[in-house]
Structure formats: C-alpha cells, structure tokens
Amino acid sequence: NAGVTQTPKFRxxxxxxxxxxxxxxxxxxxxxxxxxxxxxMGLRLIHYSVGEGTTAKGEVPDGYNVSRLKKQNFLLGxxxxxxxxxxxxxxxxxxxxxxxxxxxxxxxxLVL
Amino acid sequence: AQxxxxxxxxxxxxxxxxxxxxxxYSYGATPYLFWYVQSPGQGLQLLLKYFSGDTLVQGIKxxxxxxxxxxSSFNLRKPSVHWxxxxxxxxxxGSSGNTGKLIFGQGTTLQVKx
Numbered sequence: 530n531a532g533v534t535q536t537p538k539f540r541x542x543x544x545x546x547x548x549x550x551x552x553x554x555x556x557x558x559x560x561x562x563x564x565x566x567x568x569x570m571g572l573r574l575i576h577y578s579v580g581e582g583t584t585a586k587g588e589v590p591d592g593y594n595v596s597r598l599k600k601q602n603f604l605l606g607x608x609x610x611x612x613x614x615x616x617x618x619x620x621x622x623x624x625x626x627x628x629x630x631x632x633x634x635x636x637x638x639l640v641l
Numbered sequence: 642a643q644x645x646x647x648x649x650x651x652x653x654x655x656x657x658x659x660x661x662x663x664x665x666y667s668y669g670a671t672p673y674l675f676w677y678v679q680s681p682g683q684g685l686q687l688l689l690k691y692f693s694g695d696t697l698v699q700g701i702k703x704x705x706x707x708x709x710x711x712x713s714s715f716n717l718r719k720p721s722v723h724w725x726x727x728x729x730x731x732x733x734x735g736s737s738g739n740t741g742k743l744i745f746g747q748g749t750t751l752q753v754k755x
Binding site for chain 1: 645650673675677682683684685686687690692731735738739740741742743745746747748
C-alpha cells in the first residue's frame with residue numbers, strides 16, 4: 530500500500546514549456562486534490578475532483594488544467610509554464626467530506 | 642468566508658519545554674478541524690482532527706489540541722518538546738459543502754533549541 534505517490538519529484542522548466550504532474554493513489558479514494566505551497570502562504574487549492582470524470586476549480590486555478598480519467602489518477606497540467614508557477618505541488622486524496630486527507634511527498638517545480 | 646489564521650509564523654522553544662501553537666478559524670457552522678505536520682522536504686502528516694464530541698483531542702507523537710467554540714480556536718499543545726518536533730505545522734478547517742476541501746492556515750515553523 531503506497532498511499533499517494535507523485536511523479537516527478539523534481540523538475541526544471543523553461544518559461545513557455547508544458548508538463549504534466551501525475552498523482553496516483555491506491556486507497557480507492559473518491560476525492561483528490563492538487564495544492565501548491567509557497568513560503569508564508571500555506572497550501573492553496575488549485576483544482577480538485579470528487580469522483581472519476583469530474584473536476585472543479587479551487588482557489589488558484591489559473592494557468593493549470595486537470596484530468597481525472599481513472600479513479601486512482603489525478604493529472605495536473607501546465608500548458609505554458611511561467612516563473613510564478615515555481616512552487617512545491619502536493620496531491621492529496623480522501624474518501625469524502627469529513628475524512629482525513631492523505632498527502633503525497635510533493636513535486637518541486639522550478640520555472641526559469 | 643471561511644478562513645484559518647495561525648498568528649505565529651515562527652516559534653522557538655527549548656527541548657523539554659512545553660509548546661502551544663495557536664490557530665483561529667472563521668466558520669459559520671460546526672467546523673471540522675485538523676492539524677498537520679510537515680518535516681523538511683516531506684509531505685504533510687496528520688497529527689489530529691476534531692469533528693465532534695470531546696473538545697480535547699489526542700493525536701500522534703504526544704500532541705493534543707483543544708477546540709474552543711467561544712474563542713474560535715483550535716490550539717495545538719505538547720507538554721515536552723523533542724528535537725525531532727522541529728517542523729512546520731499547519732492548521733486546517735474543512736470547508737462547507739460536499740467537496741472535502743480543506744482551508745489551510747499560513748503555517749507555523751517550530752525551531753527546537755538544544
């Protein structure tokens with residue numbers, strides 16, 4: 530039981546490049562989330578999903594897209610990376626409302 | 642709007658001393674409250690949570706938190722801090738609706754002096 534895993538762990542991009550971050554969970558959780566963490570700002574929700582095939586915007590969705598084609602996977606895409614997207618990205622999942630969110634180890638992204 | 646405030650950005654305590662990290666929330670109904678800990682370079686780990694019932698909640702690693710509705714607070718405490726407790730601590734409140742979303746505070750960094 531690996532829990533929540535994230536791929537890659539670290540990535541450097543040039544401005545304008547695109548990439549996809551992969552989150553996978555093996556706990557059969559319905560709900561999945563993407564956060565970004567920046568110094569002094571805590572974690573801010575980018576997008577989330579309450580079930581396979583559904584996605585919704587969070588607090589800071591601009592510049593990102595997501596897809597949830599399979600229940601266990603939640604992909605975060607950056608179509609045209611900007612330096613402002615330099616951050617640490619965390620994926621999390623849970624069984625539903627009121628339930629504990631379980632976090633992945635994070636992806637550190639640097640956009641030059 | 643729902644929000645969480647952690648008034649202390651950085652706290653330094655001596656090893657063996659007691660610890661209290663403050664958390665204040667804004668939420669209209671009965672909140673679901675969480676404390677997470679993040680060690681350097683790691684993801685977030687749940688310390689404890691409050692949903693209902695006893696307002697004093699016990700968690701892992703010897704931590705506890707007390708929910709005080711009248712003060713809109715959910716402060717985290719530990720009677721004797723260990724060097725391994727040095728980390729960043731986040732308070733969070735579950736948002737309304739059926740999304741399971743969490744709203745996080747800004748975090749408090751704990752430094753432990755030997």
